Amino acid sequence: MSEPISRRALILQEAAHLFREKGYPGANLRELARRSGIQGGSIYHHFASKQEILFQLMDNTMSDMIERLSERLIDSQTPYEKLRTTVYFHIEYHVTGPDQTYITDDELRNLEPENYLRVVAKRDRYQKIIEEIMLAGKTEEGWRLAEPKLYTRALIKMCAGVATWFNPDGDMSITQVAEAYADLLCNGLLPR
Amino acid sequence: MSEPISRRALILQEAAHLFREKGYPGANLRELARRSGIQGGSIYHHFASKQEILFQLMDNTMSDMIERLSERLIDSQTPYEKLRTTVYFHIEYHVTGPDQTYITDDELRNLEPENYLRVVAKRDRYQKIIEEIMLAGKTEEGWRLAEPKLYTRALIKMCAGVATWFNPDGDMSITQVAEAYADLLCNGLLPR
DNA sequence: TTGTACCTAACAAACGTTAGGTTTGCTTCT
DNA sequence: AGAAGCAAACCTAACGTTTGTTAGGTACAA
Known part of the structure; x- marks a missing residue:
């Protein structure tokens, strides 16, 4: 079945969780090591520095998001379908991997300049994918938007934001939330 | 005109800025003191601890938000007007005080339990105000929303989120952005 | 003279990081 | 098969620095 998770992968996973709990500067490597089942110093066998852990975490997540969203969009034809797919995906991805996505959305300020630029570049690529959908919707389907980037x-x-309050044991499923959000974006609040 | 700002207020202001820059655990009191024009230890003449600075910051901001939004809503009659007013206010408040609002939205995890509860209580009061508008819109104007809390x-x-990218020197004013966002919420993307 | 506002210097603890040693499992040679 | 070699994975103990916080003092205005 699934391979046993490598220690390196485990550290990254625990780091995501710990960084979300305490913030990057508030998290310390001894605690991270403990949660990963090794001693403090042993982290450095797998990573060169605390900073590298953060960077790998964010860079991996952004790459994964771009790849997965692109895959999903292949099956959608019209801009309308693509928009709904995107809403679904973005919510689902954030809710299922809340640690990774929270870090990636929120810890940019703690990246060193070089790492910052690389992650921001990927974030912009991801945004661009959605922006293109907005643009296509405007020209092909007459969507009412002045600034695609804005929306x-x-x-x-x-x-x-759904990931900050969503409760899997609550009375709404991810799909239901995604439906509601997609409806809001498409049709707005006012009656037709 | 405006009174000379008290040292205490200055520290809070600089703390908001510093905390946003580095995160609460990443910010240190010597740097905060330096930016406030005093020596490290002197912070403790104005505050009992680093934690108290964070709490005062967040608590003040939440109180201010509730008060100001409530004031603004007095002039609005219909749920439709109230919704637009709220969108305007929330965007404007976040864009004009990005440090305070960023901290308040984002540093909940670093509050000690007692402080956490008090700030969350105020946050919930703020949310409730908006929720009531949604509900009124549904019953009085037939808005299309299943879950008011969701929207x-x-x-x-x-x-x-506008505060994270808005540029005062860019080619859109706060008002223009607010207009666009209010339109999106009311009417959605699809043509009518 | 009394209290507010601040400074200086130090504390103990926690931090990221490093050096050097030990264990473990695999490969290679005889 | 068994010994030898080796690199990866990990441990231990320490380093220098930074951290929040405190104690005790000074300057000054009411």
């Missing part, structure tokens, strides 16, 4: 950001923020 | 959160997240 791209609105979509990203509101969908990412 | 309240969507509104809050997407409007707060």
